Amino acid sequence: MIDAKPVLQTIALRKQYDMGKAKVEAVAGIDIMVRAGEFVALMGPSGCGKSTLLYMLGGMVAPTSGEVRIDGEDITKLSDSERTLIRRDKIGFVFQRFNLFPTLSALDNVKLAQEIQRWRNKTGRGDPNRASRLLERVGLAAKVDHKPYEMSIGEQQRVAIARALVNRPHILLADEPTGNLDTNNSARVMEVFTSLNAEFGQTMMVITHNPEVAAVAHRKIHMRDGLIVDEADAH
Amino acid sequence: MPSLVRANIFQRKTRAGITILAVAIEVTAVLLIVGLTNGTLDEVAGRMQAVGADIFVQPVGSSAILGLSSTTLREAIVDKLAQTEGVQAVAPIYFWSALVGGGAPVNAWGIDPRFERVGARLTYLEGRGLDWNSPPEAREMVIDRRFAAANNFSVGDRVAMLADDWEVVGIARAGIGARIYVRLTVLRELVGTPTRVHLVFVKAERLDRTGELAARIEAEVPGVQTTVLEEYSQTLGENIAGLNAFRIALSGIAVSLSFLVILLAMYTSIIERTREIGILKALGGSKTYIVLTIMQESMLLSLLGVIGGYVLGRLTAWGLTTAYPTLIITFTWDWTIYASALGVLGGFLGSFYPAIRAARQDPVRALRDE
Structure with a gap:
């Protein structure tokens, strides 16, 4: 269910870090176009610039040069506050380490993202039942009141996925979402990703080292030394 | 939230x-x-006002905080004040900062029968008031309820003050004047200043002319200052630098x-x-x-x-x-x-x-x- 419309696009995107006197080019000029409903796997060795690229796509890292277009809007021209709003309204993040709030229950972790989205936002989508429906959808209906430390790591990652999706983001960015999971939990998480993509046309870009994860993506992008070295459609 | x-x-x-x-x-x-x-x-202000007088007179330059000034007035000034036009009654006071019962210093006032004439009405919860006719060597003391409670004193107890032994003859309701009352003459003799007083309470003939009377006293009696008791609370606050x-x-x-x-x-x-x-x-x-x-x-x-x-x-x-x-x-x-x-x-x-x-x-x- 891939739409022709590009949701995410980068043009000559570069990121250079100053490490003392040395300059390290983490991303060395990348052009990517991701269409609505597409599931893209971003692969490559550690340190090749995948995470930097992902954080630039999410507006959390400012590029040295180039453009990041989300729904056609170049977010590199926006202020930090405006990029925060883009992130709030259009992007969902899933992290390798889940990044849940230890003091909140599964349901409250998901609702927190809604709370942030609704805060001073007249167009906020305030479906009060969406958080619990999503937790149900990822197989955690019985654990809504559990705190993260009361859940397995696989369950915690599924809470994080529900949180990333609760505000209906245009694009879901995931940084090695199965990196900390065993085979069974990885399979469950990937099943959630693929079904969300298939059923709802959720656009996704997932960083992974796992070939099984990459196998279910529509497209695989390989990076090395800050550049795309290979790009292939899976189907 | x-x-x-x-x-x-x-x-x-x-x-x-x-x-x-x-x-x-x-x-x-x-x-x-x-x-x-x-x-x-x-x-402090409430206890001074509860005496019932309208004005108190002190040596000029004295602090409104009793006990901070050691200057005194001559006994003759008391008579002069009594004869001032508009004065109904006067009551001289000699005070002593007494260390009694091992606590902080507490004001003891030496009073005589004129104390009641300016309006002071001590109410005795136990015992009696000071006996004005007792011999000079009698050491009688009236204390207030708070002071009695703080030190567990009762009527009949013997209390050391000024290197002498005093008998508690009465416990009065708290809130008027000092915490300890003794006879004026006895206190002054013991301290060695038999003809001096620290302050004089004045009862005005007309309450509506208190201010006028205070001004007249300051004009007619040299070396004194007056404080209208109605304004004492404010004066006290201003005096504590x-x-x-x-x-x-x-x-x-x-x-x-x-x-x-x-x-x-x-x-x-x-x-x-x-x-x-x-x-x-x-x-x-x-x-x-x-x-x-x-x-x-x-x-x-x-x-x-x-x-x-x-x-x-x-x-x-x-x-x-x-x-x-x-x-x-x-x-x-x-x-x-x-x-x-x-x-x-x-x-x-x-x-x-x-x-x-x-x-x-x-x-x-x-x-x-x-």
Whole structure:
């Protein structure tokens, strides 16, 4: 269910870090176009610039040069506050380490993202039942009141996925979402990703080292030394 | 209230408890400092006014705080005052700062039968009043109820004062004049100044002309100053140089301590929660959202501290006045509101910098924090 419309696009995107006197080019000029409903796997060795690229796509890292277009809007021209709003309204993040709030229950972790989205936002989508429906959808209906430390790591990652999706983001960015999971939990998480993509046309870009994860993506992008070295459609 | 604020308070109970306690102690300290100074001033003024006289006369240059000035008037001035037009009655007083019962010095007044003529009505709860006809060597003492309670004195007890042994002959209702009364002549003889007095109470013939009478006395009797008792409370406050500065300084110290504790608590909390702030930013939480979330948390803790401080202040005041019955602590609404505002201000200032610092964090670095 891939739409022709590009949701995410980068043009000559570069990121250079100053490490003392040395300059390290983490991303060395990348052009990517991701269409609505597409599931893209971003692969490559550690340190090749995948995470930097992902954080630039999410507006959390400012590029040295180039453009990041989300729904056609170049977010590199926006202020930090405006990029925060883009992130709030259009992007969902899933992290390798889940990044849940230890003091909140599964349901409250998901609702927190809604709370942030609704805060001073007249167009906020305030479906009060969406958080619990999503937790149900990822197989955690019985654990809504559990705190993260009361859940397995696989369950915690599924809470994080529900949180990333609760505000209906245009694009879901995931940084090695199965990196900390065993085979069974990885399979469950990937099943959630693929079904969300298939059923709802959720656009996704997932960083992974796992070939099984990459196998279910529509497209695989390989990076090395800050550049795309290979790009292939899976189907 | 955002779920995160609620969770942070209830899940981090020790930190929340310490912060609340810091604000509570600040509010308690301010309330007690002010309550004690106000209470003491009001009580002193009230006891002077309760004598029933309209004016008191002292040597010129004396402090309105009795006991701070050692200058005296000649006995002859008492007669001159009695003959002044518009004076109905006069009562000379000699006072002595007595160390009795091992506590703080307490004012003992030497009085004679004229004390009642200016309006003073001592009510005896136990025993009797001083016997004006007893021989000069008799050492009689009347004490008030608070002083008796503080020292466990009863009628018939022997009390050491001025290297002599005095018998408590009566316990009077508290609130009029001094805590200890003895005969004027006896006290002056013992101190060695048989013809001197410290002050003279004056009863005016006409209450509506008290001010006029005070001015006339100062004009006609050289070397004296007058204080109209109706204005004594205000005069007393004005005479205690730096009283407000003292209150403000101590309140400032209390606020500073509370501010520092809250700053430390919130700052360490922010450091501890660096990663969580990174998550909030990744979820699209704006700087304002993060600042307000942290501020809401500290404001809520401060409000709980203010309530706790009010309760703690009341309990401490009750404990102090029970243990030391001569202490008077007066809580006033204006200072209660002021102390509460200071408590909230301390919380606000203490959390502002940590909140700003949190909001400025780089989200990616924050997410990498271990």
